[in-house]
Amino acid sequence: MLWLIGFLVANLIAEPYLQNRLTEEFTTVSDNDAELVISEINIGFFPPSATIEGVTLAQGTDASERLKNHPVLDSKIQEITISGVGIWSLLTGGNLTIKHAEINGADLHVTSGLMDRFTDSGQSSDQPRSATIQSFTISGSSIHIYRDALASVSTQLKGIDIRVTDLDVTSDSASIGDQFGRIEFKVDSVFHKTGSEFYAFEGNQISFSTETGDFMISEFFVKPQLSPSELSARVGHEIDHFNIRSGSIQLHALDVDELIANRHFKARNFTVQKLELEISRDKNHPDKPKNERPLINTQFSNLPFGVSLDSLSLSDGYISYREWKEGQDTSGTVFFDAVEIKMANLQNLDKEQTIHAEASTMFLNETELSVNFEFSLNENGYQTITGTLDEINLEVLNPVLLPMALVRLDDGIIHSLEFNFDLNEIEAKGEFIAIYDDLSLNLLNEDDHQQNTGNRIVSFLANNIQVKSSNGGENPRTGEISYEREEGQSTVNYWWKSLRSGMKDLIQRI
Helix, strand or coil, X not given: CHHHHXXXXXXXXXXXXXXXXXXXXXXXXXXXXXXXXXXXXXXXXXXXXXXXXXXXXXXXXXXXXXXXXXXXXXXXXXXXEEECCCHHHHHHCCCEEEEEEEEEEEEEEEEHHHHHHHHHCCCCCCCCCEEEEEEEEEEEEEEEEECCCCCCEEEEEEEEEEEEEEEEEECCCCCHHHCCCEEEEEEEEEEEECCCCCEEEEEEEEEEECCCCEEEEEEEEEEECCCHHXXXXXXCCCCCEEEEEECCEEEECCCHHHHHHHCEEEEEEEEEECCEEEEEEECCCCCCCCCCCCCHHHHHHCCCCEXXXXXXXXXXXXXXXXXXXXXXXXXXXXXXXXEEEEEEEEECCCCCCCEEEEEEEEECCCEEEEEEEEECCCCCCCEEEEEEECCEEHHHHHHHHHHHHCEEEEEEEEEEEEEEEEECCCEEEEEEEEEEEEEEEEECCCCCCCCCHHHHHHHHHHHHHHECCCECCCCCCCEEEXXXXXXXXXHHHHHHHHHHHHHHHHHECC
């Protein structure tokens, strides 16, 4: 008899009431711009449950011209299932208690403005409503976020699977950490285009669990939407242009509670595999405005949140820098293959500690370069850098030097190279030692990269008067690294100009 009463109540009263209530509230929130269409609602009392199937949107009776073509109308949800629900609270608008809720097959199309509008609606009640859900699941879903112009998707997530336990959604909750017990999510793919539309970010096979603190992503891309020259023209001055590809990225044992409570990013290790970083700059554009730019370790020390990583490593990477010299339409590229970087105890809380980093790479895929770094966390950005380069034939540098420096090396070999220098925000000081033989160079014409009579005379003087062609023997000469940092100079460019000062001092004749 009870089941019959429950059946009649559900079909004659509860289900129509719930359907009308949902559609009316949605219509109110949307100001009659859109209507909620529900194919079917089923309510059960033994045990208490509700299933909503075939949720779609339709154009409202007072729809604006803009909404008539709005992609939000493509939104749909295959099924919403709720079990273990407090039916009386659900029907009367009280606080909800739910054992399990699941959304399956959601495909949502929204704009950021539309999301703000729905988030801000219906929250003015003096008695804040809450929903306590023991287990909440979203599966097989996607979301597409459009800019206000609706011309293209700015953010897109596909293949979303989320599981949340002990979810407590309360309007006056003090901390997000108090609103859930455990979260696990997996996303097949993520896409985001920056507001300037200069770059697009893409990621595949992303997962995270608050229980283990493990975050993983199988592939990651930063794709430029403009060429290096187009980017510089758009911003009005020369600027670095990035193209980034990465294999697996993994973060282990992130302390989520510490991050939420104290803004402290604490984890065991962070690893990146097969990172490919391509940097380009077209100097056929005005110089970039000079702005104060602290060194990289000073920036890290001054982050608005704490960082504590037991280790950071990058393996099997590739880094290149391509440059078009001013007045030239050809470019030179210097690259580093098989890049390996290891850092231990990476933190910015104890300013008395230093950060140690080790890097090794194949320079131009010809010889091994090894560099050690010591980074201070104090305000002057103090760094100590030491490194070695194995034997290399200097002629392999010509693809870089010809377009970037209008210099051709006709002969020469470096048997070994060492450098060590200290630097801070103001200047760099140190030593540069290279054992080399038979250095011979030619200065070239800007127009055709060939020698004319004037170039031949200057090259002769350089090789026979200015440049020391060999350095070795029992007492090899040491070059002095001495360089004052330019205003707004990047850390990497500062390193390079410091090393170059030592090279010039070493090969110049006394």
